[in-house]
Amino acid sequence: MASLDLEQISDLVTFRTLAGRNATEQIVHRPGDALLCLDYDGTLAPIVPRPQDARPQPGVLEVLASLLPRLGSVAIVTGRPAQVVLDLGGFAALPDTRHLQIRGQYGQEIWDGATGHLEVPAPPPAIGRARVELEGLLAEAAHRDPVAAGVVVEDKGLALVVHTRRAAEPGAALELLAPQVRALADELGLAADLGRNVIELRADSIDKGDVVGALLDRERPQAMAFCGDDLGDLPAFAAIEAWQAQGRAGARVVSASEEVRELDEHADVLCQGPAGIVAWLRILDRATRAVGSSERGDAR
């Protein structure tokens, strides 16, 4: 397999490990046998103050439109409901979605781009109780301490997300509220997971590592990559580390930010935010086209 000149292509992308370079090359050389997993917020879409405003980074839809027909499988693996990602991202309108799927709410929901079918489980009763309790908890907290003012709840049906980004001091608000939200979660038998200025209450313990495991079993790829930016993506990276340990080609691709530095040390490929992810996807796109045409013997 000819080695690709990956370094030269973008200053927004750094290949930090041999595994990152190898997996990228394998995807390029055998795209039809590759699995590409993409997180949404902070990876395909820049972080914005209001979750309902998170739109894809410029260039995302174009590069996916070009890559999708050639890659074996592309999965958007997200904490968001699948329908919300479809609405915000416009992914269903891509010209060829046969190889695209969305694993929403950390894998609890599945949208299949080949059929357009969306599978959503019924919300657990504990979330209904949390909805009521959380409203009281946040009102009381804001009454007692102005730091909690401006905190809002995103209702995802299967989960509730407390957002502090629009508070005057988002970090202080999260610090103040996290123990109280955790205590409520414990009382109701729910999990409480931290993210970028969020704490998320959900019933199911399925995580992105389980999703990667299920996708590897289903798609049986020769090479794979997972692109993510936040703590909720670490289980997916752990699943790739286990796969790499078996000698398989996998890359942990980090959408780096000042806000979350914990992922950097896990990066096989380090990209500068969603713009860097677009740059890495363009590297894949150009290189798969070039390798494809040279293997077909097309004139240059």
Ligand SMILES: O=P(O)(O)OC[C@H]1O[C@H](O[C@H]2O[C@H](CO)[C@@H](O)[C@H](O)[C@H]2O)[C@H](O)[C@@H](O)[C@@H]1O
């Ligand atoms: O798995 P993801 O696709 O990364 O989703 C994880 C959570 O992301 C969203 O919150 C984040 O993005 C918001 C919009 O940019 C931002 O305002 C917030 O501070 C970030 O944490 C989303 O709203 C959550 O439901 C997702 O679970």
